């Protein structure tokens with residue numbers, strides 16, 4: 001496949017960025033989007049267009065990645081106007097080039113949200129998510145011997161629902177795709193996975209309030225229930241969890 | 257409490273409750289309006305009742321307050337949401353991930369507000385602040401004639417935009433209240449669709465009915 005790429009290049013969080021256009025040929029439809037970017041970077045480095053940039057190591061396009069199997073959530077990027085590209089339920093590393101056509105122009109941008117400052121090119125700082133999780137605090141556990149497995153009964157449907165929420169990998173696609181840059185799906189997943197299980201009950205009352213307060217403080221937008229987040233979520237976390245977060249929030253406000 | 261109302265979910269709760277109040281009001285409003293089809297006596301009696309009974313006297317300022325709160329909070333939320341993404345995307349394909357109405361609630365709201373202004377001048381102002389209305393029925397029907405074709409157009413278009421706004425608003429209100437889960441989602445969507453269709457078709461039907469009965 002031969003492709004034209006328009007990629008956002010930005011030196012650091014303070015410098016203004018711009019789109020650069022690159023041509024790349026002979027891409028296999030079976031390779032992943034990240035592998036395609038690797039090939040682009042190899043080409044850019046071997047061409048060494050700008051030796052100064054090369055010595056600084058920034059002639060290639062910077063992008064985040066780690067596991068390359070859809071579990072770490074690092075590889076966020078906005079591809080042709082969609083979080084993680086046109087495919088549903090996948091991260092960028094799981095996106096295949098066969099989802100594009102030969103001769104296509106592909107526009108690649110970083111996640112854009114005030115709480116996610118750009119570090120370089122397509123790499124954004126998602127520390128804001130960690131701060132929300134930290135604000136949620138700890139989960140109390142008993143010390144002593146290792147408890148018996150399955151000693152606490154959990155109904156199957158609750159366990160399933162908690163597991164669905166726990167599937168969240170914190171990639172930030174929900175924020176990136178939301179027209180309001182809201183982090184509600186992320187926070188909802190993190191609150192739900194604990195709210196649904198007896199182990200999370202001890203701190204349940206404060207957890208929702210603390211996490212929502214942190215979310216607001218960090219400058220995420222307000223959810224308007226468009227539902228775009230659950231469509232783009234690579235783990236298909238449902239917005240039903242947002243309804244649960246709202247409930248948990250109201251209950252904890254009422255009881256505090 | 258002020259902490260709560262300043263939180264994003266608190267503000268959304270206010271949007272949701274004021275919205276549901278307006279949703280309930282619209283149903284009452286439509287029911288009364290449909291009485292125009294029963295003729296002048298019935299409608300005038302209903303209009304008189306609505307204008308004089310004590311409950312409606314209390315509801316009137318409440319309604320104005322409901323609108324005001326809904327509008328003010330929507331603008332606060334909208335401003336915050338714009339600020340949450342200072343650099344916009346160059347390419348964004350939202351049509352594939354969300355409904356048009358859900359993305360354009362503020363725009364739809366502004367259109368509805370403009371319509372509301374015209375509507376209040378047409379009826380509310382005349383009934384409340386002038387003495388030349390002897391029959392509410394003739395005030396309503398008098399506007400829906402071929403001579404005032406543009407009012408018919410305005411009312412029909414207003415009703416359609418209102419329906420679009422309500423289509424997203426209905427299920428959104430219950431989602432915000434937390435009264436939703438995987439089972440209820442489809443139900444709220446269905447009830448919301450029926451409700452918004454009833455409102456949009458009901459309110460457009462009345463002017464069209466009088467236009468057509470004039471023509472045939």
Ligand code: FES
Nearest residue numbers: 068072073075093
């Ligand atoms: S690189 Fe880990 S999810 Fe894509």
